[in-house]
Amino acid sequence: MTLARPVIWGHRGASFEAPENTLAAFRLAREQGADGVELDAQRCASGEIVVMHDESLGRTTGFAGLVTETAFSVIQTLDAGRGERVPLLSDVLEQVPIRINVELKCDRANDRGLTAEVVRLVREAGAQDRVLLSSFNPLCLLRARLFAPEIPRALLFESEQKWWLRSALAAPLLAVNSLHPEHVLATPDRIRRWRRRGYAVGCWTVDDPDLAAHLCESGVTSIITNRPALML
Known part of the structure; x- marks a missing residue:
C-alpha cells in the first residue's frame, strides 16, 4: 500500500533556519516545498492583527512589552531577528501564496475582536480556500x-491541558474539520478513532x-514542523 504524502506545514515558517513568524521564514518554507505555513495571530493595542507567538514581545524582539498593550507603530520598528520585522497578517495573506494555518492566539473568553478581524482580513484577501483557522481556545x-x-477549522490540544480539552471532547460541537494534537497524544489507536470520525x-x-x-503510517494527514526541508 502506498501512503499518501502528508500536508507539510512550516511551523512559524521554516523557523529552524529563519526568524520565526517572519516573511523570511514563510518564504523559505515555500522555497523548501512546504504545502503551507503555520503562524500565530494576535491583536495589538492599536487593533491590527500581528503575527507573533508569545504574549510578550521580549523573546523574539528584545522589547519589554505585551502585544496587546503595544501599538503597531511601535511593533513595526522592532527587529524580529536578522533585520526582519513583525508582519501584519494582511501582509502574509498578500505575499505568501500558499496555504496558511492561522492560529488564533487567545486564552480568554473575550478575544477582543480577534476572530472577527481575522475573518475579515481573510475574506478581503479572497483567501478562504487556502486558509485554515486553528486554536486551543474552543470559544475562538x-x-x-x-x-x-466556509473557512475550515482545526482544534489544537496538548498533553498539559485538562483532560477534557486534551481529549478533544468539544470537537463535534465546534464542527471542526481537523484535530491538531501534540504528537505525544497521537497514538495509533487515537489516530484511527479520529480518522473514523x-x-x-x-x-x-x-x-x-x-x-x-x-505518524503517517498510523493515519496522520499533516505534519507541522520547524524543518519542512527534512520532511520532503
Whole structure:
C-alpha cells in the first residue's frame, strides 16, 4: 500500500533556519516545498492583527512589552531577528501564496475582536480556500464557525491541558474539520478513532523524519514542523 504524502506545514515558517513568524521564514518554507505555513495571530493595542507567538514581545524582539498593550507603530520598528520585522497578517495573506494555518492566539473568553478581524482580513484577501483557522481556545473556534462557516477549522490540544480539552471532547460541537494534537497524544489507536470520525489529523511539532513517517503510517494527514526541508 502506498501512503499518501502528508500536508507539510512550516511551523512559524521554516523557523529552524529563519526568524520565526517572519516573511523570511514563510518564504523559505515555500522555497523548501512546504504545502503551507503555520503562524500565530494576535491583536495589538492599536487593533491590527500581528503575527507573533508569545504574549510578550521580549523573546523574539528584545522589547519589554505585551502585544496587546503595544501599538503597531511601535511593533513595526522592532527587529524580529536578522533585520526582519513583525508582519501584519494582511501582509502574509498578500505575499505568501500558499496555504496558511492561522492560529488564533487567545486564552480568554473575550478575544477582543480577534476572530472577527481575522475573518475579515481573510475574506478581503479572497483567501478562504487556502486558509485554515486553528486554536486551543474552543470559544475562538465557535466564533469562527459562526462568523465564517466556509473557512475550515482545526482544534489544537496538548498533553498539559485538562483532560477534557486534551481529549478533544468539544470537537463535534465546534464542527471542526481537523484535530491538531501534540504528537505525544497521537497514538495509533487515537489516530484511527479520529480518522473514523471523519477528522483530518495534523501533529505538531515534528522535526524527526522517522517520527513523521511513523505518524503517517498510523493515519496522520499533516505534519507541522520547524524543518519542512527534512520532511520532503
